[in-house]
Amino acid sequence: MGGRKPQILGILALLSSMALGQISPEQFSRRRTEIKAQLKPGDRIILLTNPVRHRNGDVDYVFRPDSDFWYATGLNEPMAALVLASDPITIKADDRTLTGTEFLFLRERDPQREVWEGRRIGVKRAPELLQIEHALNVRAFAQALESIFHQADTVYLNLSWPNATPPLHELAEATLAYLPPDGARPRNPFERLRNGLGRLKKLRKKTARMGRKLSFKGAGEILNPMRFIKSDEELALLQRAIDITGQSQVAAMKRAAAGIYEYQLQADIEHVYKDNGARRPGFPSIVASGPNSLILHYQRNDRQILDGELILIDIGAEYQMYTADITRTIPASGHFSDAQEEIYNHVLQAQELAMAAVKPGISLRELHAVAKTYLDSVGYGQYFIHGLSHWLGMDVHDVRPPGATIQPGSVFTIEPGIYIPADDESVEPRYRGIGVRIEDDYMATEDGYVHLSRHIPRTVEEIEQTMNEGN
Numbered sequence: 001m002g003g004r005k006p007q008i009l010g011i012l013a014l015l016s017s018m019a020l021g022q023i024s025p026e027q028f029s030r031r032r033t034e035i036k037a038q039l040k041p042g043d044r045i046i047l048l049t050n051p052v053r054h055r056n057g058d059v060d061y062v063f064r065p066d067s068d069f070w071y072a073t074g075l076n077e078p079m080a081a082l083v084l085a086s087d088p089i090t091i092k093a094d095d096r097t098l099t100g101t102e103f104l105f106l107r108e109r110d111p112q113r114e115v116w117e118g119r120r121i122g123v124k125r126a127p128e129l130l131q132i133e134h135a136l137n138v139r140a141f142a143q144a145l146e147s148i149f150h151q152a153d154t155v156y157l158n159l160s161w162p163n164a165t166p167p168l169h170e171l172a173e174a175t176l177a178y179l180p181p182d183g184a185r186p187r188n189p190f191e192r193l194r195n196g197l198g199r200l201k202k203l204r205k206k207t208a209r210m211g212r213k214l215s216f217k218g219a220g221e222i223l224n225p226m227r228f229i230k231s232d233e234e235l236a237l238l239q240r241a242i243d244i245t246g247q248s249q250v251a252a253m254k255r256a257a258a259g260i261y262e263y264q265l266q267a268d269i270e271h272v273y274k275d276n277g278a279r280r281p282g283f284p285s286i287v288a289s290g291p292n293s294l295i296l297h298y299q300r301n302d303r304q305i306l307d308g309e310l311i312l313i314d315i316g317a318e319y320q321m322y323t324a325d326i327t328r329t330i331p332a333s334g335h336f337s338d339a340q341e342e343i344y345n346h347v348l349q350a351q352e353l354a355m356a357a358v359k360p361g362i363s364l365r366e367l368h369a370v371a372k373t374y375l376d377s378v379g380y381g382q383y384f385i386h387g388l389s390h391w392l393g394m395d396v397h398d399v400r401p402p403g404a405t406i407q408p409g410s411v412f413t414i415e416p417g418i419y420i421p422a423d424d425e426s427v428e429p430r431y432r433g434i435g436v437r438i439e440d441d442y443m444a445t446e447d448g449y450v451h452l453s454r455h456i457p458r459t460v461e462e463i464e465q466t467m468n469e470g471n
């Protein structure tokens with residue numbers, strides 16, 4: 001029994017550090033079953049997780065898994081790939097011959113590296129901990145590709161990396177190239193690309209000789225419709241992300257004052273995230289005061305806030321891989337000026353009208369038209385310069401099937417805005433330089449929607465009251 005206790009403690013520590021989240025290994029397994037059910041004989045799906053991205057010197061950016069890969073595995077480790085097939089295939093690699101429909105390639109345990117980089121699940125424990133059929137050393141991935149492509153017709157790849165839109169085959173090549181043959185991480189991306197190109201060309205030649213034509217498709221064809229409709233577990237995580245973000249918005253309302261810097265508000269916001277278990281933002285926090293409120297994806301957050309200005313705060317906590325996306329625009333002084341209030345209420349009314357139009361089957365484009373028509377009618381339509389809505393989930397601009405419309409279980413934002421340039425002489429000076437956006441998160445139901453962020457102060461009155469009631 002003597003050696004038993006440390007082992008159990010070790011496993012407990014491992015489980016708590018794996019960030020499997022509140023989605024159980026069984027649910028990840030069910031997702032894989034659902035993916036496989038959509039594959040035809042000869043289809044393979046390969047999901048790669050994100051690379052570790054180099055920051056500077058010996059420092060890398062903090063790793064975040066690829067959304068598709070995580071959706072199908074729950075694995076929060078770099079250097080990993082998932083391979084699924086509809087019917088059993090045989091993979092010969094790493095001195096093993098394995099037959100099945102699910103193969104996870106991941107890093108082998110390495111006590112020395114783990115001292116530096118943290119614990120790894122490892123090949124031996126992965127099948128049980130992740131409920132996956134087969135696990136192999138990622139170093140064998142390149143070797144295994146031949147087995148994977150053997151008898152394959154179509155290979156689906158997750159192409160969110162690299163984040164660009166070159167032709168599909170180039171993406172496929174670049175993606176395959178990302179996993180270097182020996183499991184090491186080459187520093188030079190060109191070398192990485194060259195290695196991968198060479199391997200893929202060889203594979204293509206080989207399959208061509210066998211009289212087969214290998215085609216590549218985006219894994220989104222299969223995964224996007226699944227990710228589009230959220231399960232109850234996913235909705236609970238999204239609600240938690242939204243609640244934490246709401247708490248952050250309230251914290252910002254209470255802290256906001258002329259004289260402080262945008263990054264000080266950001267600090268308060270992100271403190272609330274971490275304090276509540278949301279480990280990072282789902283996208284860079286936007287804290288934009290005065291003229292910066294006109295910059296849609298502003299992220300410098302380094303300006304001193306002046307009296308009388310508006311502060312546009314567009315933020316989202318990421319909780320267990322699911323992100324909120326909520327914008328509030330607040331007055332630095334705690335009171336909107338008449339001109340600010342007037343513009344604010346037009347934006348609010350545009351949001352209310354779009355909300356009232358939500359029903360299953362309506363498109364985000366149609367919702368946009370509702371808001372735009374209203375803003376046009378009050379003379380501010382030309383200052384509404386972005387889309388009204390987007391889908392929300394693991395990615396802040398989440399995936400959707402082609403031609404998606406609002407369906408029960410889909411989650412989306414409604415975020416009208418008015419941005420009047422500082423030098424716009426077609427309006428009175430008191431309106432110039434005003435930027436207002438209001439953004440909330442919603443889940444569609446059978447007969448309407450649930451306003452997931454409804455508890456966060458949103459009207460002029462609610463915001464002023466929150467800002468002035470003290471802590």
Ligand SMILES: [Mn+2]
Nearest residue numbers: 325413415439
């Ligand atoms: Mn948004």
